[in-house]
Amino acid sequence: MYPSVTINGIDMFQTYHAPLRELHSVQPPEVKSFFQEVPGGDGSIDLSETNSGRPTYKRREITMKFQCEMPMNQWSATVSNILREFHGKEGKVIFEDDPDYYYIGRMAVSDYERVVRAGTFTITVNAEPYKYELVSSLEPWLWDPFNFRTGLIRSYGDLQVEGTRELVIPGTERWIIPVMEVAGSLSLTFEGVTYPLKAGRNKLYDVVIKDGDNLLIFTGNGTVSVDYRGGIL
Incomplete structure (x- = not known):
């Protein structure tokens, strides 16, 4: 069996004894592309980035196949509970082996069945194309899941400005318009x-x-607080 996953704060292994049956649950999002044919000419014109100035993507599909090892006499109640918690709901999904990010999207439960010693079921998520940093620049940092090799600490809250202050934000693939909360008299040069x-x-x-x-x-x-949360593919 493969690592567990947490959905809306529920650890699937601890709560339902349900580890993932397959390692690769997340597929890349499909690129949004647009080509304009040229009458009387060869090929076509690629207009994919004309409006956005960058590649854009469709929503991605996450398919999580679980094996539920609850006792057989609890299986019916367990399935009902799983449906109540997840079916049709919006889900925040965090994989145990990728704890710095979360996916978010609309969930559906399917393909559940009971076998001799275990049950199986699938949760499919119609997710946004990017996975998001678990902690925003204004939220308390979580040291337990922090990866000291690849993690990035963002702390952009209550920055004191007396004259001039520079802030460098390492941006990600998802372009973000940040929200700035200001107290006092300030201007921004960008x-x-x-x-x-x-x-x-x-x-x-x-x-x-x-x-x-x-x-x-x-x-x-x-003072200024800059609310930012990065997103990558």
Whole structure:
């Protein structure tokens, strides 16, 4: 059997004695592509990135096949409980062997059957194309699952600005418009353009955190919290 998975905070192995039956549950998302035929010409024009400026993706499918080792006399009640918890619900899925990220999408339970000593069932997730960092830049860091070799600690809360303060955000494949919570009188310079920031919540649609290092320069006096959560394929 393969590692366990946690869905909406429920460890499937601990709760249902249900490890995964297959290691590879997650398939890559399909690329959204658009080609315009050229009348009277060879080939076609690739317009896939014309509107977005980057590759975009369809939702991906996650198929988790479980073997449930609950006693046979508990199987009917267990199936009902599994259906109540997961069928048709939105699921936050964390794999034991990839604990720094989660997938999210709409779930369906299927293919359940009881055999001599165990039962089997499948949970399919129609998931968003990216997997998301488990902890956002404003949430308390979780040291237990942290990978000191590959993990990235983001701590962008209550940053004190007295004059000028620079913040470099390592961006991911999923482009993000961050939300900034401001107290005091501040402005933001991003990619050579300066934006005034109001007290309270700010979401500037021209400030997009892209893959690579993104430099935000805050000027003034006050505090700012930048809410950011990266996503990768």
